[in-house]
Amino acid sequence: MADQDSERGLRARTFGTVAEEYARLRPAPCGAAVDWLVPEGCGRVLDLAAGAGTLTAMLGERAGEVVAVEPDDRMRATLADRCPDATVLNGTAEELPLPDGQLDAVVVASAWHWFDPERAVPEIARVLRPGGRLSVVWNTLDITVPWVAEWYAGLRPDPAAPREAPGPAASREAPDPAASREAPDPAASREAPDPAVPREAPDRRLASRGARLREDLRAAGPLFEDPEENAVTCTRRTTPADAAALLGTYSRVIMLPPEDRRRLLAKAETTLRARLSLPADEEFDLPFRSLCWRATRTATPAQVGRG
Incomplete structure (x- = not known):
């Protein structure tokens, strides 16, 4: 358990080492998916675990005000450069630097599996107004397209291969705040596969991630309605x-x-060419496929606190 927790923490800290490549190469979710995730007439939206701002700019086209929260210093600096109109803050899903009930929507792109849901779900509910929306999306290559599936066959790294830290300075640094994205549950079923090389068929992947999200939301009590789901290509x-090179922005790689x-x-470039x-x-x-969920914040009689 400790070894798996340690690896997950290390993986959570890797993204800042490739922040510029991440910003250049990672595609945002499909436009129609973002339309579905963001409520119509949205005034204030939070891009949670915003990374290098891949989604942030698209949210700015659909909401009056965008707040982006990102724990990694390097990713956050890239995000601020790319999205100067957004309010960019240091924080985590488990401890958001925002007041109660002031958001119309919270959007999480390809990051839910890093969160501690026991702490993150009540905290997200706290910052949403009653009737506000939590939206979760994973953007993956679309392996329903035969040539994409053929290309990816055999590209996943050997999970038994030795791994090393992203650089010699890593062992000298203070704990990186991005490590707080690490989910505390070490069970393999908790961890979503790297989207770079999907392991499951899209329909099975949609069902399994949706089941995890529903479990996380229900475990927190009556804070959210049951999520709707959608898939967009x-x-x-x-x-x-x-x-x-896109593969090189995923933690396992x-x-x-x-x-x-x-x-x-x-090999990935040669075989694709x-x-x-x-x-x-x-x-x-x-081709890409955006797997989407959205859940409405219930109108509970008492405001959720930090506990």
Whole structure:
């Protein structure tokens, strides 16, 4: 248990080491998915665990005011540069630096599995107004498309391979606040697979993540209505080189030894170019699938406190 908790904490701290690449390569969820997640007429929305701001700018097009909370200093600096109109704050899902009941929506993109739901769910409920919305989305490559599924076959790193910290300075640094994203439950079923290389069929993945979210919300009491779910597909323009480099922004790949990481990304680019008969710098449409849930904050008689 301790070993798995330690690995999850280390993985949570890896993203800041690739903040610029993360910002450049990670696609936001499909536009129609964001439309579905954000309530119409939304005044104030929180992008929670906002990372490098991949989703933040899209929220700004759909809400009057955007607040972005991100625990990693490096990711937060990149986010602030990319989204100067957003209010960018240091914080975590378990302890939000926001007043009670002032938000119309909280959106979480590809980060719910890092949270401690026993603390995060009441805290999210606290900052939402009654009738406000919690929205959760995972953006994955669409392996219902046959060539995408074929490309990804065999690319997942060997889980038994040794992993190292992102850099020699990591052991000298004070605990990184991003580690608070780590979920306390070490059970394998709690941890969502890396979206870079999906392990499950999309319908099964939607069902399993939806079941976890429902369990998390119900365990907190009558704070949220039962979540609705949706799945949206879209494509993003990219090149074979950048599509392969995208893999390098996921924690399991970041933590590989450098030579293993280099080989994996080179193989990903080579096989993709061969599959599509493209040079490295020619653009093509890469299919994505956004798995979405939204739940309404109930009108409870008493305001949720920090406990």
